[in-house]
Amino acid sequence: MKFRFIVExxxxxxxxxxxxxxxxxxxxxxxxxCLAAMFISVIIWDIxxxxxxxxxxQSNNSYNTAVKNWILVVLLAPVVEEIGFRLFLxxxxxxxxxxxxxxxxxxxxxxxxxxxYSELDxxxxxxxxxxxxxxxxxxxxxxxxxxxxxKSSLFQYYIFSSFLFGLLHLLNFVxxxxxxxxxxxxxxLPQILFGFAFGYLRLKNGLTWAIGxxxxxxxxxxxxxxx
Numbered sequence: 001m002k003f004r005f006i007v008e009x010x011x012x013x014x015x016x017x018x019x020x021x022x023x024x025x026x027x028x029x030x031x032x033x034c035l036a037a038m039f040i041s042v043i044i045w046d047i048x049x050x051x052x053x054x055x056x057x058q059s060n061n062s063y064n065t066a067v068k069n070w071i072l073v074v075l076l077a078p079v080v081e082e083i084g085f086r087l088f089l090x091x092x093x094x095x096x097x098x099x100x101x102x103x104x105x106x107x108x109x110x111x112x113x114x115x116x117y118s119e120l121d122x123x124x125x126x127x128x129x130x131x132x133x134x135x136x137x138x139x140x141x142x143x144x145x146x147x148x149x150x151k152s153s154l155f156q157y158y159i160f161s162s163f164l165f166g167l168l169h170l171l172n173f174v175x176x177x178x179x180x181x182x183x184x185x186x187x188x189l190p191q192i193l194f195g196f197a198f199g200y201l202r203l204k205n206g207l208t209w210a211i212g213x214x215x216x217x218x219x220x221x222x223x224x225x226x227x
Contacts, residue, residue, distance in 0.1 A: 006200060011155045015204055023205045027213060030197040034217050037197075041190035048187060051179050066226070072117050073222045078214035080117075085165045085195065086202040086210055089158060091150040097139040104131035106168060158203070162195030 084102030087095045108127040109116045166188040202210035
């Protein structure tokens with residue numbers, strides 16, 4: 001019943017205003033949902049490892065200290081990713097431009113096979129400039145149409161952003177082979193579920209709440225991986 005209400009609410013793009021108590025209640029519900037998704041992820045990864053006969057681990061970034069890793073995972077990544085994947089869900093021209101800029105930067109990082117959050121060097125500067133140029137051109141030419149489409153088809157964009165968020169996190173894993181490639185949708189299922197939770201929290205409470213939950217989930221994951 002509650003799931004149907006959420007779907008209808010997003011489809012209608014009409015959200016009831018929440019007081020602070022209700023916002024914290026929604027945050028708690030979203031947090032429990034994400035914890036369940038994390039538990040599911042452990043089971044899924046174990047099953048895929050067993051089926052493939054080989055284990056895989058999430059890849060490490062280029063930073064070599066725990067403090068830098070913590071800053072990257074718990075502080076930087078939630079802010080950048082929520083801006084890229086969720087800011088535009090309450091659209092205006094500026095929000096659309098910023099989200100497209102971040103997404104273009106991610107795309108150029110994938111194309112150049114480089115770290116999303118690498119230290120500022122020549123390649124990173126080129127990626128930023130390319131993302132700035134492409135996002136500015138797209139926004140200049142199509143911003144009004146994009147804003148209108150998001151408002152009229154919010155549910156579709158909400159689903160799309162969640163799946164795109166999941167696909168991005170496939171790059172966190174070392175190269176896959178065999179059955180791991182075939183079952184990759186199950187591999188990123190937890191991140192897709194996270195996307196649903198972060199997206200709904202962004203729509204109801206605001207972007208800051210989504211960033212906070214994202215940071216909390218990443219911090220829990222970071223702690224367990226550090227044990």
